[in-house]
Amino acid sequence: MVELVNVSKSYGKGPLALDDVSLTVEDGEFVFIVGSSGAGKSTLLKLLLREEEPTGGKVLVDGVDLGRLTRRRIPYFRRSIGVVFQDFRLIPQMNVFENVAFALRVTNVSTKEIKRRVPYVLDLVGLLPKAKRFPEQLSGGEQQRVALARALVNNPSMIIADEPTGNIDPAMSFEIVELLSEINKCGTTVIMVTHEHELVSRFRHRTVVIDRGRVVADGKIGGKRARQ
Template sequence: MIKLTNVSKRYPSGNLALDNVSLDIDKGEFVFIVGSSGAGKSTLMRLLLREETPTSGRVIVNGRNVGEMKRRDIPYFRRTLGVVFQDFRLIPTMNVYDNVAFALRATNVSNKDIRQRVPYILNLVGLQGKARSMPEQISGGEQQRVALARALVNNPDLILADEPTGNIDPELSYEIVELLTEINKVGTTIVMVTHEHELVAQFDHRIIQIEKGRLVADTGKIGGHNGRK
């Protein structure tokens, strides 16, 4: 599902953000990518999203070589992914229902399918009573659940979560990762970038550590959906 082969990324400033990184993430795995600030985690996520291209090496996501992807193909590629950001990125003028439905409307899904799919996903993330609430009317943890619902609503095979617990308290952070774990159990691949080592330690998932642009540790794949069973 994800394959990096000898990937390096050097920015015009001269900063070497990733240095000869190789890794494989199989379908159905749950993988934490950890490291200190500036380690290269965000650069790796930008490569997976095709916001950046590698200076050298190959990045394959969902069978696509992102470095060779034409600009016109990028929006269609991103629609195959579910993406969750640290800052939620909800549309403040839309209620919870419409924030989630927006992801479907962007791909021309019928109104009938939207009316079926959105309530189902909101129920899945525990927000069935918040559909008509505006973003400013709900808590930070609930806003992150809306962001997760939006990532899930297109039923992606792969979810990329970039510091999804960075703006919520530790108890809610645990709940978000628990929810991602439940989603992973049905076969969805989860890649979560985080610097919260204490949170990661509470779950039995594969851990990849990056420091100074290099992959320095990998707990490996032992089978099962989350790679550690």
């Protein structure tokens, strides 16, 4: 699903944001990306979404060399990826149903198909009874579930979650990761950036540790795959 080959990224005269990173994520894996602030986690995600290009090396997603994507093809490529952000990024003037449907409308999906798919994903995240509520009427955890439903509605092959539990309480954090884990069991690849070590320890998915732009550990916490 994802392959980084000797990838480096520089933003100028300072130290490299990523320094000769090679990493493979198989189709259907769940991978935590952890590291301190400034370690290179956000840069990695930007490369996977083709928001940035590497200074050196190759980034491939689902067999596509992102360095060869034309500007015109980038939006179509991104439709195959669901993205969940820390700050939810919901549209306050739209209710829950409309926020999720918006992801379909911008890709010209028919109204009939929207009416079929949106209730399905809202039911999946446990929010179908709140379809007509607005973001301000929801808790932080519920808003993140809406954001997750929006990421899922296009049936992506991969979900990238950037600190999705950063603005919600610990109990709800576990629920969000449990939901992502259930989605992963259905075959969707999940890459989740987090700084919450309790989540990493509890769920014991493969964990990639980045420090100063380099991968310094890769494996399951406490498992045989870990390397340092």
